[in-house]
Amino acid sequence: MAINSRLLETNLIPIKIFNMQHTFESAQPLTFYADYYIRENMIKYPSNGRILELKHSGSINDGSISAIGSNTIYALQEVKKRFRLQDRMNYIYSKIDTDTFMSESIKKYFGMRVTMNDPWETTVVFIISQFNNVKRIRLITKKLMEHFGTPIYDEHNMIIGHNFPTIESIAKASETDIMSCGPGFRGKYLKSAAQTCMENLDLYSLNGKNYYKIKDALMSVHGIGEKVADCIALMGYGKTEAFPIDRWVKRVMERIYFKKEQKIDKIADFANSRWGKYAGYAQQYIFWNGRSIGVI
DNA sequence: ACCCAGGCGGGCG
DNA sequence: CGCCCGCATGGG
Known part of the structure; x- marks a missing residue:
């Protein structure tokens, strides 16, 4: 408690053994929709209705993350979860x-x-990833966000980004609109996956289930096979x-x-x-x- | 022009 | 079952 309040005041979240650049670049969900500023060692992305700006400072072995100009309490839990602060890296x-x-x-x-990422966001980016390359996965994901994600405003009412598209927005989108974002043959998988997640499969009810149950449930979705299911289990459910x-x-x-x-x-x-x-x-x-x- | 990209479903034997 | 094929699109 004492530690927490100190962290809140200083807006610093200690993190040991962390390289932001490698973590960002290594074709994980953040690679596909966040922006990374190498000079500042800062990452910027939409999360839960706001734009989060996180800066890593100090060394890789013993550094800290600070949230720039945003809700500190929210940033603290987000960083803790997103970068898996519970992991003892030396042990792993x-x-x-x-x-x-x-x-x-x-x-x-x-x-x-x-x-650790949102299950739906992870599902979308890895459906897009199949038989594709990193640059194009990023391009398609960003287009989907601009097209289907609700805008995020700053204090001057200027649009500063877009949220990740909801399940519902993709489920009820027209095929033409989805295709305008360039997913190619994966467009039909996106829409049917969203519909399945609306009607038959609650992705969020899988939280806490074991690896095999999660993988089986994911593979019941048209367009999700072994590899994509494993990616979602790993990066969307922390398995x-x-x-x-x-x-x-x-x-x-x-x-x-x-x-x-x-x-x-x-x-x-x-x-x-x-x-x-x-x-x-x-x-x-x-x-x-x-x-x-x-x-x- | 040609090759490749964080795979998948469908169809065939 | 296992195997093979096509698939949209853009960059090197």
Whole structure:
């Protein structure tokens, strides 16, 4: 309590082992709709009806996040949840640092966190992500927000951004309007997923369920398969045992651990037994490092 | 011009 | 089951 009130007064949230740039850039939901200012080491994004501006200062090992000009109490809980402040990074690193490739990946992207995001927002961005590239996922997501998200105003009544589109707004949108945002063949998945989430599946009732229940429920949605379901389980529900296998992860795993082509199921089993509850963290480092080095 | 991108559903054997 | 194919779109 004493600590909390001090934090509120100073508007500083301590965070150890955190690299904002790697966390932002590594193709997680924030990559697709936030803006990052490298010079200020500041991230800016809409959250729950307001624009949040968060600045990271200090060092990667021992720094702090401050919320600029916004509701401090709200920012405190948002940061705590979004960047998973409950994670003991040294402990997690000790669990996933199993070999030279993992050591190299952790060293290179030290402080990259797995983020915790809204389930619906996570669902949308990862439906868009399929057979797509990071730049275009971002382009499409931003267009959807401008088109379907309600505007956010500053104190002078100027529009300073848009909220993420609600489930309802996508469910009742016309196909033409959705397609004008450039999703291509994923447009039909977006709309039907939104309709399913209105009628048959309450995404928010899945909070607190176990990994398998969440994954099964997600995969019942047309347009969500294994990989996207795992991404949502990991980044939308915080299930760190989820191990999404996309083409990059598959290539790295085959190259580094199997030395030959391998089925997805075998790779998933291997990851589960090797990294267990923190396979999702391992995956994020494998994915991002593998992608950066072009899988050797 | 050609290739690729954080996959998926559908159809076939 | 497992396998293979098409899929919209934009950037390198």
